[in-house]
Amino acid sequence: MDRRRAMSDLPARSQQIQQLLAEHGVPGQIRVLPESSHTAAQAAAALGTDVGAIASSLVFLADDRPLLVMTSGAHRVDTAMLGLELGQEITQAAPNHVKQVTGQPIGGVSPIGHPEPLRTIVDSSLQAYDELWAAGGTPNTVFPISYADLLRITGGTPMRVAPA
Structure with a gap:
């Protein structure tokens, strides 16, 4: 299947993300999964990969400002630990706020393609994997990416976001 045909088979939002990936020089192609990959476990099962290789995009509020945290699907973000590291109060953003600041639904938030750039933290435990999926x-589209490319395209700060 040629690339133009493959792009036209993607949802409109994913076509925009694929274009941004290409502009950033990221070689991975967006893949449409047959079922929702709303959770890291669902995505890992559909891809046949370790749940830790799923780079989940979670939106928090850091002192009431949006903060995107790219975390490994193998654990939950420790907001108290993250708050101490950042020196800010960290709370989970409400679903409607996530959609507002990212333009994307929970379970499908890409690391890029938001209406405005978001301050981003990238879980340092993700560097243990050669290939990540974001x-x-x-909710049913994913793409492969390296840890280095994830840091580069998001302008993210590497940081541990959960206890070892």
Whole structure:
């Protein structure tokens, strides 16, 4: 299947993400999964990969300002630990706020393609994997990416976000 045809088969939001990936020089292609990959476990099962290789995009509020945390699907973000590291109060953003600041639904938030750039933290435990999978803008689209490329395209700060 040629690339143009493959792009036209993607949801509109994912087409935008794929274009941004290409502009950033990221070689991975967005893949449409047959079922929702709303959770890291669902995405890992569909891809046949370790849940830790799923780079989940979670939106928090850091002193009431949006903060995107790219975390490994193998654990939950420790907001108290993250707050101490950042020197800010960290709370989970409400679903409607996530959609507002990212333009994407929970379970499908991509690391890029938001209306405005988001301050981003990238879980340092993700560097243990050669290939990561991140959401492509919808709950059933994903794309492969390296840890180095994830840091580069998000302008993210590497940081541990959960206890070892």
